[in-house]
Amino acid sequence: MVRCVRVPKAEGESARARILEAGLLDTAHRIGSEDGFLLIPVTSDVEGMEMCEAELRPQERPVGDYRELLTLPEGLSDMLPSSFDVVGDVGMIKLPDELMPFRSDIGAAMMRANHSLRCVFLDSGVKGELRVRDLELIAGEGPSETVHREFGARMHTDPAVVYFNPRLAGERHRIASQVKEGEIVIDMFAGVAPFGVQICRAAKPSAVYSIDLNPDTERFALMNRKDNRCDVLEPITGDATLVVPTLPMADRIIMNLPQIADRFLPLALSHLKRGGTVHMYKIIERDDFPKLCEEMAAMAAEDGHSISLETSELKTYSPTMSVYSIDVHKLRSEHPLL
Ligand SMILES: C[S@@+](CC[C@H](N)C(=O)[O-])C[C@H]1O[C@@H](n2cnc3c(N)ncnc32)[C@H](O)[C@@H]1O
Incomplete structure (x- = not known):
């Protein structure tokens, strides 16, 4: 029997991260599950967490170089x-x-x-x-075609026919953890709906619309909805510019099309409730990034929106370019200070 922490599945990843940070993760055993709970093996008891004993499988041979x-x-x-x-x-x-x-x-x-x-x-x-x-x-x-595991979710995908980026797991987790109960979420460039799945697993949105132009994505998104019990996830095949205007106004819009996402910002902001957020990604020359932010703010102002930006450099893309995450908050008032 192995000493473990028992946590609801929805809290599994954050609990695992806390245990890892505390240096208490037992890496010789695999994480188990039972009745909607994850069993995380630990080297000693963790304060404030439910402890138990369970039969857990030993970890397979560590990955070599x-x-x-x-x-x-x-x-x-x-x-x-x-x-x-x-x-x-x-x-x-x-x-x-x-x-x-x-x-x-x-x-x-x-x-x-x-x-x-x-x-x-x-x-x-x-x-x-x-x-x-x-x-x-x-x-x-x-x-x-394969099934990828991400923070306890099963993602059906086929890298030869649809886009799926396993390196965005952290971003999906970050955004999912911000979603509040009852939100309407639109993912404009959703692929097999990994953002939608993580949002449905972490929160209780009232609807998540996952749009993609590639007709092959819908089959996988539907499998992902079923396997991860994401009842409010609605995969839609189509061009986001045509589909978004037909949907209800959103509390949150995701735009993961980093080469050109900024071109879609006017549409996203016009379809976002006040107080809502657009999460977008952009690949750009590092020197040009401040200018892009200024241009986005000016463009939003021209369209009558008041916004604030939170940005983060996610990773380097080339010697001079980086991938940025940009959270565009549409302020409740047209006056930034109110
Ligand atoms: C970078 S991928 C992102 C996929 C997904 N968000 C993820 O993280 O796995 C961009 C996706 O946008 C889709 N796409 C490109 N133009 C589109 C458009 N105008 N409307 C809807 N989807 C589009 C592509 O088919 C592709 O699946």
Whole structure:
């Protein structure tokens, strides 16, 4: 039997993060579940949390470094990426041209080092309006359709036909934790609805509309709604610019289309209740970011909205560009001080 903390599933991720921060997570065992509760293994009792004993499975072999399993010609080993994406049991790696002749060996090494991988794809980046990855199978067996686990949720997806970014898990968690009971939420570029799922799991919105132009997303979003019991999640296939005006005014709008999201801000603000928030993402030259914020504020003022911005640099995108998260709050009054 293993000593564990017992928490409702909805609070599982924040409890796990607290336990990890306190240095009390028992990493030799896997997290278990029973009757809507998570059982988080710990090395000693955690104050203020419900403790219990449970049979938990031992953790599988720790993930190794695939680079140590490869012998490449002189000078090439340094080009091996230190990280790659894992969606469910599918690994995806970006490689420079010099490593292309070795891609099958690299994929095989990734699978040997990470036993949870069923297959590995070479990732040549996202393409086109639908932001779908260009993938080539380099090790293991397809299909690329898989189920990704994120903060206890099951996300059905297929990286070869729809966009899904496992690296945004933290952002989804951050936004979901802000949603208040009864809110109407619109996700304009929703993919397989991971934001919607996390919002429905963490809060009690009255409706979450998850729109996407890619018709393949709706099938996965519907599976995700069912598996995660998100009854108020409504996947909609279509162009957000046409769909949004047909929906009720929202308390919160998510715009994860970072190349061009700012172009949709006027529409989002016009469909947002006062006191509401637009969560948007933007890839931009770091030097140009302050100007973008000024332009957004000026544009909003021209349309008669008073806004305030909260921004954060999420990650570097290139030597000179970064991905930013921008929370645009539509103020209750047209006068910023009221
Ligand atoms: C970067 S992905 C974000 C997906 C999702 N929010 C996530 O985090 O996994 C952008 C999505 O926007 C969709 N898209 C692009 N233009 C659109 C439009 N005009 N209306 C609705 N969806 C659109 C694409 O099909 C793609 O799935």
